[in-house]
Amino acid sequence: MRLKTISKFVLGAVCGSFLTISIYATADSGNDTAIAADSAVSNNIPIDEVNNFARVYSITKNYYVESVNDSKLMKGAVTGMLSNLDPHSDYLDAEDFKQLSEMTSGSFAGLGIEVSRDKGDSGVKVVAPIYGTPAYTAGIKSGDFIVRIDGTPVNGMSLDDAIKKMRGKTGTKVRISVARANELKPIEFTITRAKIEIHSIKSAMLAPDYGYIRVTNFQADTSNELAKALNKLAAADPTIKGLVLDLRDDPGGLLQSAVGVSGAFLPKDSLIVYTDGRIASAKQKYYAKPDDYDVDGTQEKSLNSIPEKFKTLPIVVLVNQGTASASEIVSGALQDYKRAKIVGVKTFGKGSVQTVIPLSKDTAIKLTTALYYTPKGRSIQAEGISPDIIIQSEYSDLLDSWDVSEASLDKHLSHPDNAIKTKNAESVPVIRPPKQIATKAELKAKLDTKMKQVPKVVDQTQAQVDLKEDFQLQWALNILEGKPLPSDSLPKATKAN
Numbered sequence: 001m002r003l004k005t006i007s008k009f010v011l012g013a014v015c016g017s018f019l020t021i022s023i024y025a026t027a028d029s030g031n032d033t034a035i036a037a038d039s040a041v042s043n044n045i046p047i048d049e050v051n052n053f054a055r056v057y058s059i060t061k062n063y064y065v066e067s068v069n070d071s072k073l074m075k076g077a078v079t080g081m082l083s084n085l086d087p088h089s090d091y092l093d094a095e096d097f098k099q100l101s102e103m104t105s106g107s108f109a110g111l112g113i114e115v116s117r118d119k120g121d122s123g124v125k126v127v128a129p130i131y132g133t134p135a136y137t138a139g140i141k142s143g144d145f146i147v148r149i150d151g152t153p154v155n156g157m158s159l160d161d162a163i164k165k166m167r168g169k170t171g172t173k174v175r176i177s178v179a180r181a182n183e184l185k186p187i188e189f190t191i192t193r194a195k196i197e198i199h200s201i202k203s204a205m206l207a208p209d210y211g212y213i214r215v216t217n218f219q220a221d222t223s224n225e226l227a228k229a230l231n232k233l234a235a236a237d238p239t240i241k242g243l244v245l246d247l248r249d250d251p252g253g254l255l256q257s258a259v260g261v262s263g264a265f266l267p268k269d270s271l272i273v274y275t276d277g278r279i280a281s282a283k284q285k286y287y288a289k290p291d292d293y294d295v296d297g298t299q300e301k302s303l304n305s306i307p308e309k310f311k312t313l314p315i316v317v318l319v320n321q322g323t324a325s326a327s328e329i330v331s332g333a334l335q336d337y338k339r340a341k342i343v344g345v346k347t348f349g350k351g352s353v354q355t356v357i358p359l360s361k362d363t364a365i366k367l368t369t370a371l372y373y374t375p376k377g378r379s380i381q382a383e384g385i386s387p388d389i390i391i392q393s394e395y396s397d398l399l400d401s402w403d404v405s406e407a408s409l410d411k412h413l414s415h416p417d418n419a420i421k422t423k424n425a426e427s428v429p430v431i432r433p434p435k436q437i438a439t440k441a442e443l444k445a446k447l448d449t450k451m452k453q454v455p456k457v458v459d460q461t462q463a464q465v466d467l468k469e470d471f472q473l474q475w476a477l478n479i480l481e482g483k484p485l486p487s488d489s490l491p492k493a494t495k496a497n
Helices: 047-063 070-083 094-105 134-138 159-166 222-236 255-263 299-304 326-336 440-452 471-480 492-496
Strands: 003-011 021-026 090-092 107-110 113-116 124-129 145-149 173-179 187-192 194-197 201-207 210-215 242-246 271-277 284-287 315-319 341-344 352-358 364-373 389-391
Touching: 047 070, 070 090, 070 364, 090 094, 094 107, 113 159, 124 134, 134 187, 145 159, 159 173, 201 222, 201 471, 210 222, 222 255, 222 299, 242 471, 255 271, 255 284, 255 299, 255 326, 271 326, 315 326, 315 471, 326 341, 341 471, 389 471
Parallel strands: 021 352, 210 242, 242 315, 315 341, 341 389
Antiparallel strands: 003 021, 090 364, 107 194, 113 124, 124 145, 145 173, 173 187, 201 210, 271 284, 271 364, 352 364
């Protein structure tokens, strides 16, 4: 059977995990069944083990304390088989598959509000409405508490379940009851759902002559959004001298978008990333050319519109432990070509590729099939990208206890041998924030307050920067401006010279 590789590679947070995904489907006309095949794959089936599985299945179905249906048993068996391999292989049911599609497209049908839920809250808190969305137009305000959705109390409902109830088909209505400060009783809103576009690029002028781009994740339209943002910065300051590319806490997204974003700053046809695995289809190379980044036929024109100066403009890339997958590909490519200084702390280390193989029109399995490598042959798997300059966060004492990385995940794949070894942390400068005089409790309270300081209305394209409160960002700008590094940050060998 002839197979066609769908042009969709995902590296990001799907169903709560960092991913790298490729999707395969049959190209045969009229065939709705999608499978992955390769001449190197063996079809040998261990009969004894299959018979054992059938026996366990039969015993469980007949003797378990409660009646259990076949669908639940089979889903559990498939899920267990895949999740036992590594942290990223999994079964995708209809809801998971839908979330995957929404994440990669950057849109969904809903109301347009950012929400949160703290322990003890009786409702879902509105962090902020997104400008121009149905929620914004209806009059939903920052600080409101959603207490009922279509008459159902949200007390005791998980945040995910509340979000699912507010989403739905475009054009349908949802009724929400909102508790608001200084109002004696809940306010009722009936809001018509609409397509909500989630923008992944935010920009601002960081200082005179220096621009700032924040990439929140890599979606289908990210390259187009980047082109608009860079053209906007160039128009605001034609003499722009440098750029901070902030990839902190960026979990990933579409591979094409990572290739497109890298290509915006690298020469045409540069190798951006390659993958390697057991089967032929897992061995791929991706270059800064339209065939490898143009998702829908619009990216090439957008990227060609970017002023040529951005190919040579000094760049500092900000990374941290939350920088994963697609954002690690961008960081690794720019670092390999010495196109940018990578600063911050070591990244997450998500360097494996998951292939999404549809089982039906709305279910699939997600299977790890390859590792990806930077242009110079570095695998990021369980290792991450090591910065050129380590800049610790002002909250480093607090965040040091949060050791979540690919290497910390149960059953993670080991790091393979590299053609190019990663940097030795002792050989690079380390810039530390001024010693904190606050206790950890006070530091946590300050961080919690900072996280809640969002605009009353969200403008998705406008970055909110605070040089005074963001130590890593301060130093990213200092490096662009050519300011000397602190003497106590330099490696001993450097000091001796």
